[in-house]
Amino acid sequence: MSAVRTVLGDVRPERLGVCDAHDHLFLRSPQLPGQELQDATAARAELDAFRAAGGSAVVQWTPYGMGRRAADLPPLSRACGVHLVCATGLHQAAHYAPESLDALRGGPAELFVAELTEGIGTSGVRAGLIKVAGGFHALDAHARWTMTAAAEAHHATGAPIAVHLEVGTGALDVLDLLCGESGVPPYRVILGHLNRSPDPLLHRQAAEAGCWLAFDGPSRAHHATDWRMPDAMRALAEAGFGHRLLLGGDTVVAGARSVDGGPGMPYLLRRVRPRLALALGEELVERVLTDNPGRAFAVDWR
Structure with missing residues (x-):
């Protein structure tokens, strides 16, 4: 049976609800000194705020070795009554001390x-x-x-692979490697x-x-490309790809974090959702936030 693997166990995709398909409750990196997400109380408050805004699931993309x-x-x-999905994997080398990667040279798979x-x-907790x-x-x-x-x-588990594209670039190289050379189904x-490279x-x-x-990162207001996101998503939807769109x-x-004065997780539903509804229509935005994540992260686990 196809299921989304949450931290409390496997959940049928239709039960995921309104989903932030890419976010972080906890994260640390030498690239972000003094800005760590490591306060469990703040994480609880942020999830409560997301839930109050209508959210019911968060996919945390924080991988191995990043807190x-x-x-x-x-x-x-x-x-908080929110489904949480946890990640395995590895980020760019710059986010790790060299010795922590040396321990994996035998093979991170x-x-x-x-x-x-x-x-x-x-x-x-299973990722x-x-x-x-x-x-x-x-x-x-x-x-x-x-x-x-x-x-x-x-190939061993059926798990989906989520890829950080640096400033939204390199997508075709990633697909060549994962789907072309390595045989991962697209x-x-x-x-x-993708919002960062329109x-x-x-x-x-x-x-x-x-x-x-x-399209995951609208809370980063300093990205000049954010204002183009509605047009980019509308173009994809009009081309017949609305069933492949995700938001985070x-x-x-x-x-x-919203509880620390920033936009945080609730911003996705409080501001981004109504803005996209004007461009895409409320029905499609609802599917992007509910049906699409359920299908993207659901797996017939091996």
């Missing part, structure tokens, strides 16, 4: 599979997706290494941050390949 705090996720999910099927550390990352308009050796491992883990690949031709090519198209908030630093 996921997997053991904290089940009690947060129960307390084994780690990914274990976290998807057995659980993350001693938490017992529901694999998060990897590309580079700026290219794939470096680290990206190729992690994506190849992600493909191996996908419908199991989620391309993130290239209609690239969007159309990625859509025609059959993958999921995530991608809150990566403490100051971006």
Whole structure:
């Protein structure tokens, strides 16, 4: 049976509800000193605010080694009444101390599979997706290494692969590697941050390949491309790809949380949703927030 793997167990896709398809409750990186998401009380308040705005599910893309705090996720999910999905995988090399990657040189695929099927550390929480990352308009050796491992883990488990595209670039290189060289079905690949590179031709090519198209990061108001997101999504919907669109908030630093004065997770529903409804129609936006995530993250787990 196809199911979304949440931190409290597998859930049928139609029960996921209104979903933030890419966000973070906990995250730390040497690239973001002093801006860590590591306060469980603040995470609880943010989830409560998201729930009050009408949200019912959050997919956390924080991968291995970046402060996921997997053991904290089940009690947060129960307390707030929000489905949570946790990730395995690896981000760009810059987000890790070299010694932490050295321990995985034997092959991260084994780690990914274990976290998807057995659980993350001693938490017992099983991951529901694999998060990897590309580079700026290219794939470096680290990206190729992690994506190849992600493909191996996908073939072993069926798990979807979510890809951070650096400033929205490199999508076709990612698809060449994952779907071309490694044989991952395109419908199991989620391309993130397409809103940051509003290239209609690239969007159309990625859509025609059959993958999921995530516009995730509207809370980052400093991105000059954000105002183009409604037009980009409308163009894809009019071309027949509305069933492949996803939305997320991608809150990566403490100051971006709504409870700390930023837009945070509720912004996706409070401001982005009505704006997109004007461009796409309320019916399609509802499907993008509910039906599409349920299908994107649901797997016949092996």
